[in-house]
C-alpha cells in the first residue's frame with residue numbers, strides 16, 4: 001500500500017497478471033470504470049504512471065445529472081465527500097441581474113476528486129503504478145509490457161489515457177484535430193471566502209461579443225471561492241499576457257456588474273490557463289481494445305460536457321457491453337463496434353461536439369446570421385428582465401392613501 005495525504009491508495013508496483021480487463025489511465029474515466037467493474041467481481045488491472053494524479057486545472061464543477069450518473073454507478077459514496085454542493089446561482093446577463101437558478105451543482109478540485117476515487121477503489125483493484133512500454137492487441141488476448149518488464153494480459157484493453165498519446169499511437173489510433181485551439185479556460189481563486197461573497201455562486205455573461213468571453217463562473221470549493229473563465233482566445237495573445245499580469249483589472253473592466261460581489265476580483269494563488277482543441281479519433285475500430293473519455297474525443301469546457309461523455313462511456317461499457325462480451329469467447333471487432341455505435345454514446349458524443357461548436361459561434365461569429373441570432377436571444381432576455389420587473393412591482397402593496 002502507498003500513502004497519499006494520510007490516506008491509503010490501494011497500489012502495487014507492476015507485477016505480471018492475467019485479468020478480464022486492463023485499463024490504461026487512472027483519470028476520472030479509467031478509475032470510475034475500474035471501481036465499477038471491480039465491485040461487480042471482474043478481474044481488473046488499472047495502470048497509470050503516477051500514484052498521485054497531479055493537481056492540474058480541469059473540470060471543477062458538475063451538475064445534478066452528472067452526480068446522478070455517479071450515484072447510478074455506485075460511486076456516490078466515494079464522490080460525495082469530495083465535492084462542495086451549491087444552489088442559488090445568480091445569473092447576470094446584459095450587464096444586469098437575470099435570474100436565480102435553483103438547480104444544484106457541485107464544485108471540486110479535479111486532482112483531489114481523482115485521488116479520492118483512487119483511494120476508494122476496491123482492494124481487489126489496486127492501482128498498478130507503471131509505464132506501458134509495449135502494447136499488442138488482437139481478437140483474443142491483449143498484452144501490455146510495462147517498463148519494468150511486468151506483463152499484463154487481458155481479454156479486453158480499455159484506453160483511458162486522456163490527452164496522452166503514447167498508448168493510442170502504439171495501437172494505431174489517430175487523433176484528428178477538428179478545431180485547433182478552439183477555446184481557452186482560465187482558473188483562479190478569488191481573495192474572498194464563500195461567506196464574504198454576496199451570492200452562493202455567480203454566472204456572468206459578458207455584454208460585448210468583442211471580448212470573446214463565453215462566461216465567468218464563480219462557485220465555492222470547500223472554503224475557497226473559485227472562478228472559471230471560459231473564452232475564445234489563444235495563450236499567445238497579448239490579451240492573455242495582460243490577464244496573467246493583472247487579472248483583477250481585466251475582469252473589473254469586462255464584468256463591472258459582478259465585481260463588487262466578487263471582492264472586486266482580488267485574486268490569490270496561481271492563474272491557470274489551458275488551451276483546448278476539439279478532437280476526434282480515427283482507426284479506433286479494432287479487435288480487443290476500446291478508447292473512452294478524452295482518449296476518444298475531446299470537447300470544449302465551455303458547455304461542460306466532458307465528464308458527461310466520460311461517464312456515459314463508463315456506464316454503457318460497465319452495465320451492458322463488458323458483461324456481454326466476457327460471456328462469449330474472443331473480443332472481435334464486431335463486439336467493439338457495438339460500443340462505438342451505441343445510440344446513447346453516439347448521441348452524447350455528438351451533442352457534446354455540437355454544443356462545443358455552437359457555444360463558440362454564438363459568442364464570436366460576426367456574420368449577419370449570427371448577429372441576428374444574438375439580437376433575437378438578447379431581445380428575449382431583455383423582455384424577460386422587463387417582465388419580471390413589472391410583475392415584481394405589481395406584487396408590491398399599493399401605497400396607502402390614508
Ligand SMILES: Cc1cc2nc3c(=O)[nH]c(=O)nc-3n(C[C@H](O)[C@H](O)[C@H](O)COP(=O)(O)OP(=O)(O)OC[C@H]3O[C@@H](n4cnc5c(N)ncnc54)[C@H](O)[C@@H]3O)c2cc1C
Nearest residue numbers: 025026027028029058059161162164293294301304306307
Ligand atoms: C480546463 C478544463 C476545464 C474543463 N471543465 C469541464 C467542465 O466544467 N465540465 C466538464 O464536464 N468537463 C470539463 N472538462 C473536461 C473534463 O475535465 C474531461 O473530459 C475529463 O476530465 C476526462 O477524463 P479522462 O479520465 O478521460 O481523462 P484524464 O482525467 O486526463 O485521465 C487520463 C489519465 O491517463 C493517464 N495516462 C496518460 N498517459 C498514460 C500512459 N501512457 N499510460 C498510462 N496512463 C496514462 C494520466 O496520468 C491520467 O491519470 C474540462 C477540461 C479542461 C482541460
